[in-house]
Amino acid sequence: xxxxxxxxxxxxxxxxxxxxxxxxxxxxxxxxxxxxxxxxxxxxxxxxxxxxxxxxxxxxxxxxxxxxxxxxxxxxxxxxxxxxxxxxxxxxxxxxxxxxxxxxxxxxxxxxxxxxxxxxxxxxxxxxxxxxxxxxxxxxxxxxxxxxxxxxxxxxxxxxxxxxxxxxxxxxxxxxxxxxxxxxxxxxxxxxxxxxxxxxxxxxxxxxxxxxxxxxxxxxxxxxxxxxxxxxxxxxxxxxxxxxxxxxxxxxxxxxxxxxxxxxxxxxxxxxxxxxxxxxxxxxxxxxxxxxxxxxxxxxxxxxxxxxxxxxxxxxxxxxxxxxxxxxxxxxxxxxxxxxxxxxxxxxxxxxxxxxxxxxxxxxxxxxxxxxxxxxxxxxxxxxxxxxxxxxxxxxxxxxxxxxxxxxxxxxxxxxxxxxxxxxxxxxxxxxxxxxxxxxxxxxxxxxxxxxxxxxxxxxxxxxxxxxxxxxxxxxxxxxxxxxxxxxxxxxx
Amino acid sequence: xxxxxxxxxxxxxxxxxxxxxxxxxxxxxxxxxxxxxxxxxxxxxxxxxxxxxxxxxxxxxxxxxxxxxxxxxxxxxxxxxxxxxxxxxxxxxxxxxxxxxxxxxxxxxxxxxxxxxxxxxxxxxxxxxxxxxxxxxxxxxxxxxxxxxxxxxxxxxxxxxxxxxxxxxxxxxxxxxxxxxxxxxxxxxxxxxxxxxxxxxxxxxxxxxxxxxxxxxxxxxxxxxxxxxxxxxxxxxxxxxxxxxxxxxxxxxxxxxxxxxxxxxxxxxxxxxxxxxxxxxxxxxxxxxxxxxxxxxxxxxxxxxxxxxxxxxxxxxxxxxxxxxxxxxxxxxxxxxxxxxxxxxxxxxxxxxxxxxxxxxxxxxxxxxxxxxxxxxxxxxxxxxxxxxxxxxxxxxxxxxxxxxxxxxxxxxxxxxxxxxxxxxxxxxxxxxxxxxxxxxxxxxxxxxxxxxxxxxxxxxxxxxxxxxxxxxxxxxxxxxxxxxxxxxxxxx
Numbered sequence: 001x002x003x004x005x006x007x008x009x010x011x012x013x014x015x016x017x018x019x020x021x022x023x024x025x026x027x028x029x030x031x032x033x034x035x036x037x038x039x040x041x042x043x044x045x046x047x048x049x050x051x052x053x054x055x056x057x058x059x060x061x062x063x064x065x066x067x068x069x070x071x072x073x074x075x076x077x078x079x080x081x082x083x084x085x086x087x088x089x090x091x092x093x094x095x096x097x098x099x100x101x102x103x104x105x106x107x108x109x110x111x112x113x114x115x116x117x118x119x120x121x122x123x124x125x126x127x128x129x130x131x132x133x134x135x136x137x138x139x140x141x142x143x144x145x146x147x148x149x150x151x152x153x154x155x156x157x158x159x160x161x162x163x164x165x166x167x168x169x170x171x172x173x174x175x176x177x178x179x180x181x182x183x184x185x186x187x188x189x190x191x192x193x194x195x196x197x198x199x200x201x202x203x204x205x206x207x208x209x210x211x212x213x214x215x216x217x218x219x220x221x222x223x224x225x226x227x228x229x230x231x232x233x234x235x236x237x238x239x240x241x242x243x244x245x246x247x248x249x250x251x252x253x254x255x256x257x258x259x260x261x262x263x264x265x266x267x268x269x270x271x272x273x274x275x276x277x278x279x280x281x282x283x284x285x286x287x288x289x290x291x292x293x294x295x296x297x298x299x300x301x302x303x304x305x306x307x308x309x310x311x312x313x314x315x316x317x318x319x320x321x322x323x324x325x326x327x328x329x330x331x332x333x334x335x336x337x338x339x340x341x342x343x344x345x346x347x348x349x350x351x352x353x354x355x356x357x358x359x360x361x362x363x364x365x366x367x368x369x370x371x372x373x374x375x376x377x378x379x380x381x382x383x384x385x386x387x388x389x390x391x392x393x394x395x396x397x398x399x400x401x402x403x404x405x406x407x408x409x410x411x412x413x414x415x416x417x418x419x420x421x422x423x424x425x426x427x428x429x430x431x432x433x434x435x436x437x438x439x440x441x442x443x444x445x446x447x448x449x450x451x452x453x454x455x456x457x458x459x460x461x462x463x464x465x466x467x468x469x470x471x472x473x474x475x476x477x478x479x480x481x482x483x484x485x486x487x488x489x490x491x492x493x
Numbered sequence: 494x495x496x497x498x499x500x501x502x503x504x505x506x507x508x509x510x511x512x513x514x515x516x517x518x519x520x521x522x523x524x525x526x527x528x529x530x531x532x533x534x535x536x537x538x539x540x541x542x543x544x545x546x547x548x549x550x551x552x553x554x555x556x557x558x559x560x561x562x563x564x565x566x567x568x569x570x571x572x573x574x575x576x577x578x579x580x581x582x583x584x585x586x587x588x589x590x591x592x593x594x595x596x597x598x599x600x601x602x603x604x605x606x607x608x609x610x611x612x613x614x615x616x617x618x619x620x621x622x623x624x625x626x627x628x629x630x631x632x633x634x635x636x637x638x639x640x641x642x643x644x645x646x647x648x649x650x651x652x653x654x655x656x657x658x659x660x661x662x663x664x665x666x667x668x669x670x671x672x673x674x675x676x677x678x679x680x681x682x683x684x685x686x687x688x689x690x691x692x693x694x695x696x697x698x699x700x701x702x703x704x705x706x707x708x709x710x711x712x713x714x715x716x717x718x719x720x721x722x723x724x725x726x727x728x729x730x731x732x733x734x735x736x737x738x739x740x741x742x743x744x745x746x747x748x749x750x751x752x753x754x755x756x757x758x759x760x761x762x763x764x765x766x767x768x769x770x771x772x773x774x775x776x777x778x779x780x781x782x783x784x785x786x787x788x789x790x791x792x793x794x795x796x797x798x799x800x801x802x803x804x805x806x807x808x809x810x811x812x813x814x815x816x817x818x819x820x821x822x823x824x825x826x827x828x829x830x831x832x833x834x835x836x837x838x839x840x841x842x843x844x845x846x847x848x849x850x851x852x853x854x855x856x857x858x859x860x861x862x863x864x865x866x867x868x869x870x871x872x873x874x875x876x877x878x879x880x881x882x883x884x885x886x887x888x889x890x891x892x893x894x895x896x897x898x899x900x901x902x903x904x905x906x907x908x909x910x911x912x913x914x915x916x917x918x919x920x921x922x923x924x925x926x927x928x929x930x931x932x933x934x935x936x937x938x939x940x941x942x943x944x945x946x947x948x949x950x951x952x953x954x955x956x957x958x959x960x961x962x963x964x965x966x967x968x969x970x971x972x973x974x975x976x977x978x979x980x981x982x983x984x985x986x
Contacts, residue, residue, distance in 0.1 A: 232977055263676050
């Protein structure tokens with residue numbers, strides 16, 4: 001279903017722009033700072049939107065939101081000061097004195113001396129009603145407007161803090177941030193669900209067919225949107241030891257489920273000098289540490305936003321607390337199959353077969369409703385670059401991190417470092433025919449890392465930011481974890 | 494010229510992997526921490542690469558680099574301890590005792606008790622010679638290997654710190670990080686130099702032609718790679734007031750210059766409640782503050798890496814110091830034309846014409862060799878969304894930030910907020926024919942921001958990360974500012 005954009009009725013409505021609302025001369029303060037620092041009896045200016053209005057005979061109370069935090073600032077003005085155009089979602093600029101509030105639900109309020117309506121608020125076909133919480137399936141149809149709703153603004157603040165916490169973690173741990181490329185000539189996973197990128201010849205647009213003139217020649221070879229920056233991170237880890245990226249990634253799956261996006265954000269880390277079981281233990285500790293420290297920071301900094309989500313998503317808080325308070329469960333693939341064999345109503349898993357999401361959820365539930373680090377996978381169902389266990393060459397030193405309610409949020413492992421073994425496991429020729437007769441030519445650079453010396457064994461993992469957000473906040477549909485989701489047939493704005 | 498990957502001769506060389514080099518049991522420490530904290534007389538393990546080796550009869554001295562900082566750690570071992578396979582760029586894991594150094598060039602050194610060669614170092618067609626600094630034009634041909642060189646590792650550390658400093662700035666200032674989409678159906682600038690994205694049908698690959706089977710149908714309408722997230726940021730600023738993104742951006746220019754990339758990183762900020770001259774002043778202050786604070790943090794945290802670059806790029810340090818110590822120059826477009834009219838040997842600029850890079854450089858040089866905030870541009874040469882000055886409707890409330898040696902590093906301004914004016918300035922129909930008869934349908938959502946109420950005037954800017962790095966470090970070719978550069982005909986790995 002295409003997202004219907006709102007029409008343009010009511011366009012010509014008079015607007016009230018004022019020219020003296022900027023931050024230069026006056027003391028413009030943000031709501032979050034006023035509520036936190038409480039600079040009583042100071043004259044301050046606040047710019048924001050009206051999210052609540054109670055009109056009494058003498059006085060009018062406004063709840064003002066400037067997007068800086070979950071709480072609103074109460075403003076009090078004499079009712080004869082109230083501008084005629086003031087309404088729900090009006091944008092205002094108000095100057096007044098911060099004073100203690102007599103009402104028990106807030107500590108301070110702004111006694112307004114001057115108020116200006118910068119924009120009059122909801123007009124025309126504005127899709128959201130005043131004082132009403134709309135279901136996510138509805139607000140999602142208006143990606144350009146939903147950041148104005150309380151719940152989605154909350155989500156965006158939590159998302160921002162989660163990204164910051166991820167960066168803080170890697171900074172503390174001495175990792176170097178590396179931008180792996182979006183445009184690439186190889187498909188890391190070999191899965192085939194890639195977007196192809198072509199050069200739009202602008203000079204030909206006047207002669208264009210219904211699809212425009214696109215050419216493949218920009219890079220002289222087919223180019224795709226990255227599905228993972230891992231192979232590139234391995235190259236850089238061979239100079240900087242500890243590296244990570246934080247990047248959009250793409251899958252062109254023709255999927256309409258609530259679990260898939262065509263464009264999502266992933267953080268990937270790669271660390272040199274990780275070998276064997278001992279290296280794998282270090283990697284598992286790193287992954288668990290990252291997830292716990294990031295969630296802890298987000299809970300500390302944006303607790304009110306998180307709490308607001310938890311009020312709607314029963315049970316999530318418990319699952320998150322369990323994840324933070326105890327070690328993650330650790331099981332091997334073989335152990336997992338044992339557990340699953342006792343599961344009623346689940347499709348059986350044959351040895352060597354991948355798990356479905358329902359299996360993942362059963363495992364997290366039966367292992368204490370906590371995250372599960374699932375290791376020792378059959379080598380045959382893992383990508384070509386995974387290292388085998390030394391004690392059983394049919395198993396991969398690989399891990400999936402499963403979390404309750406969501407399933408897989410991260411995957412990783414140690415990389416195969418022995419060049420002949422790696423060559424033997426290279427993926428089949430890619431979707432295109434290179435000019436070069438060697439179909440795996442596009443991975444020659446990756447083989448060079450092992451062939452030319454100075455390269456060391458590495459290991460790493462990738463964490464899907466949106467799925468981690470789903471787990472932390474109990475968000476049902478992954479499309480509600482980022483501002484402008486893209487999925488099959490949906491690229492509305 | 495296509496990048497030639499190194500061949501696979503010497504593949505089968507014996508490798509020495511050891512299984513006890515992980516970080517679990519032993520006290521693995523990074524070089525940066527040892528040199529900073531100097532935990533004398535402690536037994537520590539260091540993993541890293543040999544960047545220097547002096548073999549004396551009794552003792553051998555190694556300079557060890559683990560990528561964590563510019564300085565190396567000196568290791569001292571008895572020469573009879575020296576592994577036979579030890580060579581330049583060998584990867585080693587060494588355990589020893591940190592002790593004061595008798596040599597004046599370092600304060601501490603590691604007295605080695607045990608050393609293992611994890612990888613023997615340069616082999617086969619390894620393109621970099623020991624103890625030799627290769628020119629950037631050469632190392633650029635080996636993007637997968639150049640992170641192992643001292644100078645490029647330095648660049649990557651500075652780049653990482655610059656990105657961190659940008660995030661720190663916006664966190665301090667209360668901005669919310671927002672991920673604007675990479676896949677988009679509209680072309681923000683209307684410039685036409687966009688990449689088109691198509692769905693590669695994996696199931697058809699076996700029948701594939703030489704270019705594979707690509708289809709336009711994934712999004713039901715043509716989709717492009719973003720050139721800017723600004724329009725999307727404006728939507729979110731209308732709920733969160735202060736927002737920024739940090740994102741890859743794309744241009745499919747058929748350019749081979751040292752100033753252009755097909756894929757680059759940009760940070761864009763957008764702030765609500767900015768109006769008129771006063772709002773523009775706030776925006777200019779914001780842009781100048783960001784650039785200065787970011788450069789200051791980078792100089793503090795990675796000073797040795799920056800100094801190493803400055804030793805090769807004469808004059809850069811002076812320009813950077815001037816940028817930090819004094820206010821940026823501010824001139825209007827009209828004033829700039831006056832200055833340029835006195836320039837010998839420069840092509841004349843007619844009023845209403847854009848400036849070329851040579852004009853930009855002349856301006857920064859003639860205005861004190863400092864960055865220049867160039868404002869009051871002719872509205873006609875700025876994009877459709879720029880706001881006009883109130884006192885002269887032929888001028889835009891727009892700014893370009895020019896820096897010595899590089900030219901434009903940032904651009905921004907206030908946005909046109911009056912809906913009928915905005916509609917009148919919409920760009921011409923895009924490259925494709927929509928199913929919809931309204932060619933500007935893809936920007937309907939953007940018009941909604943003004944049409945439906947609760948929207949306020951906003952302003953913002955975008956800063957090119959690579960160009961700011963060029964200025965800070967004096968890097969001649971922009972392709973040397975990021976690990977895997979892409980430009981016309983170049984997507985080597």
